[in-house]
Amino acid sequence: MEKRWLSAVGAGTSLGDHPSHSTRRRPLVRLSRGLLSSVGGFCLLSSVLGLLPSPAFAQYDYSLDYQTNTINVVSNWAGNGTYVVGSNTYLNALVINSGGALSNGTGYIGYETAGSNNVALISGTGSVWNNQFTLTIGHSGAVSRLIITNAGVVVNVTGVMGLYSNSHDNVVLVSDSGSAWSNFSTLFVGSRGAGNQLTVTNGGTLVSWGGILGYFDSGSNNAVAVAGNGAKWEDMRNLIVGYESDTNTLTIGTGGSVIASNAYVGYLAGADGNRINMTGGSLYVTNALGRSVLDIRRGTLTASASSLITADNLLIGSAGFVTTTVTRITIAGATTNSGTLTMLNSYASFGGPVVNHGAWITDPTTNIFNGDLLVTSSGYISAGAGDVYEFKSNFVNQSTQNTSYDTLNTTPGNSGAPGTKFIFDGEGAGGTTLTQQFFVAGLLLTGGFVGTPDPLTTGIQTVTTFSAVSGFVNNFALDRLEIGNAGTNSILRLTDSFFGDGQTAALFVNDLWLLGDSHLILSNNVRLYFVNSNNWSLADVTLLGDAEIHQLKPLITQPPLVVPEPSILLLWLAGAGTLYAARRRSSGVSVDSTSLG
Numbered sequence: 001m002e003k004r005w006l007s008a009v010g011a012g013t014s015l016g017d018h019p020s021h022s023t024r025r026r027p028l029v030r031l032s033r034g035l036l037s038s039v040g041g042f043c044l045l046s047s048v049l050g051l052l053p054s055p056a057f058a059q060y061d062y063s064l065d066y067q068t069n070t071i072n073v074v075s076n077w078a079g080n081g082t083y084v085v086g087s088n089t090y091l092n093a094l095v096i097n098s099g100g101a102l103s104n105g106t107g108y109i110g111y112e113t114a115g116s117n118n119v120a121l122i123s124g125t126g127s128v129w130n131n132q133f134t135l136t137i138g139h140s141g142a143v144s145r146l147i148i149t150n151a152g153v154v155v156n157v158t159g160v161m162g163l164y165s166n167s168h169d170n171v172v173l174v175s176d177s178g179s180a181w182s183n184f185s186t187l188f189v190g191s192r193g194a195g196n197q198l199t200v201t202n203g204g205t206l207v208s209w210g211g212i213l214g215y216f217d218s219g220s221n222n223a224v225a226v227a228g229n230g231a232k233w234e235d236m237r238n239l240i241v242g243y244e245s246d247t248n249t250l251t252i253g254t255g256g257s258v259i260a261s262n263a264y265v266g267y268l269a270g271a272d273g274n275r276i277n278m279t280g281g282s283l284y285v286t287n288a289l290g291r292s293v294l295d296i297r298r299g300t301l302t303a304s305a306s307s308l309i310t311a312d313n314l315l316i317g318s319a320g321f322v323t324t325t326v327t328r329i330t331i332a333g334a335t336t337n338s339g340t341l342t343m344l345n346s347y348a349s350f351g352g353p354v355v356n357h358g359a360w361i362t363d364p365t366t367n368i369f370n371g372d373l374l375v376t377s378s379g380y381i382s383a384g385a386g387d388v389y390e391f392k393s394n395f396v397n398q399s400t401q402n403t404s405y406d407t408l409n410t411t412p413g414n415s416g417a418p419g420t421k422f423i424f425d426g427e428g429a430g431g432t433t434l435t436q437q438f439f440v441a442g443l444l445l446t447g448g449f450v451g452t453p454d455p456l457t458t459g460i461q462t463v464t465t466f467s468a469v470s471g472f473v474n475n476f477a478l479d480r481l482e483i484g485n486a487g488t489n490s491i492l493r494l495t496d497s498f499f500g501d502g503q504t505a506a507l508f509v510n511d512l513w514l515l516g517d518s519h520l521i522l523s524n525n526v527r528l529y530f531v532n533s534n535n536w537s538l539a540d541v542t543l544l545g546d547a548e549i550h551q552l553k554p555l556i557t558q559p560p561l562v563v564p565e566p567s568i569l570l571l572w573l574a575g576a577g578t579l580y581a582a583r584r585r586s587s588g589v590s591v592d593s594t595s596l597g
Contacts, residue, residue, distance in 0.1 A: 162193020227253025
């Protein structure tokens with residue numbers, strides 16, 4: 001095959017064939033290796049990236065009415081034709097540097113199946129590749145590369161990596177402050193092709209109006225990584241990790257941020273195994289209307305190392321998993337969890353209503369609920385020592401998963417242990433005191449009492465041991481309930497979650513703390529048991545209807561008097577007499593044996 005030689009854009013001539021006429025041969029301008037070195041094209045590409053093995057020459061494929069064209073350093077080539085780097089050959093390189101500019105209609109790097117291992121390098125301030133329509137890195141060819149460094153810029157409408165299934169393992173790198181790849185429409189990282197990789201690092205910028213990792217089902221194992229020194233991906237529409245395909249990954253590392261109007265993981269059924277992996281970066285899912293959504297439909301979102309997650313609304317599907325470690329989460333609007341949300345050593349603030357249909361697992365984490373928290377029949381909370389659940393509004397527990405529900409996590413009776421705290425400290429405008437509601441789903445205590453519990457309006461119930469009382473562990477027991485705080489007086493009303501079901505609702509609290517001038521109201525058909533308190537009085541409690549409040553005290557018994565057997569008693573008396581006589585002799589006092597008679 002006839003070889004065709006290249007010149008660097010910004011320094012000479014560009015040559016090539018139209019993709020549909022790849023066998024057509026035209027006069028070529030041949031450049032020596034020395035000229036390539038002098039313009040910094042091939043040598044820069046090889047030394048910086050190590051992508052090419054050092055052939056004698058590289059090549060551009062260029063097409064406009066099948067003519068050989070010269071590109072000027074200032075204006076370069078401008079038109080609406082197609083520009084191809086590697087139509088049907090490999091190891092071709094396009095280099096735009098030193099302020100050079102190339103403008104064309106549609107651009108390709110690696111067009112036909114044989115067009116593999118081709119490279120376009122755009123480097124330096126003022127260096128621009130402007131595509132008026134689509135830019136494709138890997139149309140049918142594989143392992144092609146687009147490198148944007150040192151404030152270089154690439155512009156196009158639609159961006160595609162790996163258009164067809166045999167176009168795989170293509171790479172795009174956007175590195176350094178001022179470097180940018182701007183897509184004015186959708187960016188596809190893996191349309192049908194698999195294993196494509198896009199990296200934004202060290203202050204680089206990626207812009208898109210819709211970003212999809214893995215579009216068709218064959219477009220799997222594609223990856224985008226954003227990390228380092230202010231690196232950013234800003235998507236103005238919908239960012240989707242796995243539309244039809246599986247096992248695609250978006251990684252946000254330290255110093256990197258991803259901003260999206262909406263973000264989805266696992267968009268359609270079958271798009272499994274997709275994930276967002278955060279290792280210290282920031283994810284912002286928000287728009288001006290406050291209606292954006294972070295939607296983990298199927299797949300996972302994991303965050304660690306002081307990551308930051310901010311979203312208008314959060315949805316976790318039944319096949320979705322969100323796990324955060326040392327992460328700050330801020331959700332401005334509504335949150336719905338139908339999957340598994342696990343927060344470890346994290347801080348989470350929920351501005352709107354929260355509905356939990358699934359598993360809500362914390363250990364330890366601070367949860368701030370500014371709107372209502374509803375735990376439905378299928379949902380549960382599993383907390384750990386040191387967890388804090390702070391309510392500014394109401395808590396409605398309608399869970400029936402009492403064997404999975406765990407908010408006690410301390411030994412009953414052990415006050416001050418680092419168990420789970422539920423704090424109600426709602427405050428209205430101007431510092432007014434709000435009445436918050438806690439809808440309880442627990443059932444009455446059974447067994448373990450000394451005698452028959454007397455159904456008094458209030459009083460103390462004695463138990464043999466706390467472990468003998470059924471209901472502390474598997475019946476929605478709570479370690480500490482705090483009403484109010486050091487600066488807020490609160491009113492909390494306990495209400496039966498299932499009023500009218502014929503059963504009395506109950507709440508079992510290890511520590512019941514009323515702070516300041518806070519007040520507790522028990523509604524009809526509710527019974528509250530507690531073990532320890534901070535010395536509040538019954539004047540701080542209002543009982544409505546047949547409501548009851550009881551303090552549980554363990555049974556304290558004196559050890560029984562032990563009477564020795566007669567033989568043991570005689571030996572004990574004999575020993576005592578001998579010891580007494582010995583002490584008398586040592587003190588010089590004689591003992592008259594007749595006196596003992």
